[in-house]
Amino acid sequence: MDTELARTFLMVAATGNFVAAANRLHVTQSTVSARIQALETTLGTRLFVRGRNGATLTVAGKRFLRHAKHLVRTVEQARHDIGLPEGYRDVVVLSARIALWEEFLPRWVAWMRDHSPDVSLRLEVGFEEDIMESLIEGRVDIGVMYTPAARPGLVAEILFEEDLLLVTSDLARGWPDPGYIHIDWEPEFHALFSAHFPDVSTPTLVANIGWLGVQQLLTFGGSGYFPYRLVHQHIESGHLWQVPQTPRFRLPVWMVYPREHDSATLTQALEGLRRLGQAEQANAG
Numbered sequence: 001m002d003t004e005l006a007r008t009f010l011m012v013a014a015t016g017n018f019v020a021a022a023n024r025l026h027v028t029q030s031t032v033s034a035r036i037q038a039l040e041t042t043l044g045t046r047l048f049v050r051g052r053n054g055a056t057l058t059v060a061g062k063r064f065l066r067h068a069k070h071l072v073r074t075v076e077q078a079r080h081d082i083g084l085p086e087g088y089r090d091v092v093v094l095s096a097r098i099a100l101w102e103e104f105l106p107r108w109v110a111w112m113r114d115h116s117p118d119v120s121l122r123l124e125v126g127f128e129e130d131i132m133e134s135l136i137e138g139r140v141d142i143g144v145m146y147t148p149a150a151r152p153g154l155v156a157e158i159l160f161e162e163d164l165l166l167v168t169s170d171l172a173r174g175w176p177d178p179g180y181i182h183i184d185w186e187p188e189f190h191a192l193f194s195a196h197f198p199d200v201s202t203p204t205l206v207a208n209i210g211w212l213g214v215q216q217l218l219t220f221g222g223s224g225y226f227p228y229r230l231v232h233q234h235i236e237s238g239h240l241w242q243v244p245q246t247p248r249f250r251l252p253v254w255m256v257y258p259r260e261h262d263s264a265t266l267t268q269a270l271e272g273l274r275r276l277g278q279a280e281q282a283n284a285g
Contacts, residue, residue, distance in 0.1 A: 003071060004035065005035050005036075005038060006039075006071045006072050007025070007072055008021065008035040008036060008039075009035075009036065009047065009061075009068050010068050010069065011025055012036060013057055013061070013065060016054040016055060016056070017055055018033060018036075018055060036048065043060070043064065045058075046058050046060065046061075047061035048061055084120055087118065088118050088120040089265075090116075090118075090263070091119065091120040092112070092119060092120075092122070092141050092265060092266065092269045093121075093122040093140045093141045094108075094140070094141065094143075094144065094269070095123075095124035095125070095131045095134055095140045095144075096124075096126070096131070096143065096145065097125070097126070097127065097128075097144070097145050097146060098125045098210075099210040100144050101123075102210075102211065102230055103230075104229065104253075104276065104280060105123075107276055108269075108272055108273055109121060109123070111272040115268065115272065116265065119269075126143075127145075128145045128147055128148060128149070128186070129149075131256070132151060135151070135256055135258070138258075141263075142255055142256070142257050142266070143255065143257070144159070144254070144255050144256075144273070146185065146186045146251055146254070147188060147254075148254050148256045153258060153259050153260065154257065154258060154259060155257055155258070156254050156256045157254060157255050157274075159253045159274065159276075159277030160278070160280040161250045161251065161253065162227040162251040163228040163229075163248055164185065164227055164228075164249040165225065165226070165228055165242050165246075166223060166224070166243040167217070167223060167225075167226060167231050167235065167241060167243065168217075168223035168240065168242075168243050169217050169218070169222060169223070169239070169241075170221060170241075171241050171243070171244075173222075175223070175243050175246060176197070176199075177222065179220075179222035179223060180200070180203050180222065180223050180224060181205045181207060181213045181217065181223070181224035182203035182205065182206045182207075182224070183207055183210050183213045184206065184207065184208040185225070186251075188251065192249045193249070196247050210226055210230055211230070214226060214230060214234070217240065218239060218240070227251070253277070255270065257270060
């Protein structure tokens with residue numbers, strides 16, 4: 001169905017008459033009448049009752065109203081998803097865990113701006129399950145995450161390993177710390193933590209976003225395991241300290257992308273992530 005017909009229908013329904021709809025759409029009244037007539041012919045029913053006081057929806061018109069809205073919204077979303085700004089030749093959609101947008105991925109955005117200034121970028125935040133679903137459905141080109149699930153047609157490649165260390169807002173708190181904040185760094189971290197600290201009681205404060213945990217420590221005090229990348233500045237400034245004689249854990253960062261693709265733009269975007277991942281690994285604390 002021509003979305004222009006649906007738009008015209010919605011405008012007539014909103015304004016209540018053909019003249020006002022024509023003015024809003026910047027077309028003639030006869031054009032509006034012709035579009036509504038064509039739509040009614042396509043659907044095989046009357047959508048409006050015309051009268052001196054304007055046009056009112058018939059029962060069928062009221063039923064079609066929600067379908068017309070859905071149709072227009074779907075087309076607008078498609079234009080937003082696949083449309084390119086003027087002067088750009090391609091688009092890359094990347095979705096990642098929020099912790100990876102701290103320092104690392106903004107450097108990739110800058111790298112892409114330098115190497116592919118005519119490529120539009122769409123940047124998203126998500127958790128593993130949602131990112132993987134978007135990759136499978138083709139709504140995302142690259143996913144960057146901690147624990148990807150194996151899926152046919154997708155490649156999972158390690159970029160670098162996060163160096164997780166236990167930090168505290170005050171060394172006098174000691175360890176174990178009743179104010180420990182447990183960050184959901186996925187099952188691998190849970191297993192390592194439990195193996196090294198079997199006597200630590202179940203934490204009463206749990207967060208699924210590392211940034212949130214860091215803010216809690218800085219504002220209210222406590223301790224928690226965080227990537228060196230997220231806390232090194234706070235350690236250097238004397239706001240946080242590494243808890244002595246506690247282990248560090250490694251947490252791999254993966255990028256996931258379609259196995260079969262012929263996009264030179266995607267290939268370059270992946271190469272940028274590889275280079276920055278190598279640099280991140282070399283600079284790991």
